[in-house]
Amino acid sequence: MLSFRKRAEAVMYEDKIDQIIDKYGNEKGMLIQLLLDIQHELNWIPKEAIKRISERLKIPYSQIFRVASFYTALSLKPIGRHLVRVCVGTACYIRGAPRILDSVENKLGIKPGETTSDSKFSLETVNCLGCCASGPVIEIDGKYFGKVNSAKVEKILSSCE
Secondary structure: OOOHHHHHHHHHHHHHHHHHHHHHOOOOOOHHHHHHHHHHHHOOOOHHHHHHHHHHHOOOHHHHHHHHHHOOOOOOOOOOOEEEEEEOOHHHHHOOHHHHHHHHHHHHOOOOOOEOOOOOEEEEEEOOOOOHHHOOOEEEOOEEEOOOOHHHHHHHHHHHO
């Protein structure tokens, strides 16, 4: 039996998910954008969302899950309001990316793939952000910061708080 809190969350999710589904109707090729919108609204894609999309749009659950689990831009587990991505590709690595990653981990108290307990930050490493000449580089919520050092990490993360 679901707790009252879990039931309330499920109803809240269902309402938000229905609003997003209604926005697209039964448009062909809209599944990825629909999932992105749900993630933007909820900070992740819960199983309840996949089930609801499947029911409403008559798309097999397995197909939706396959899409949601394939794209790295989509997350099947809760992510923080701010996504911090540290580039550890070759150019950034030789310019000090491991030190930058250590600084971010120490400041946030999490490792890559984790989210802070207050759901404010999630941390990921990536192999390339496409700005090798500016390395080491971190990206937060789509904003890029180049030639980062440990002192800059503190300042950049504090600006998100």
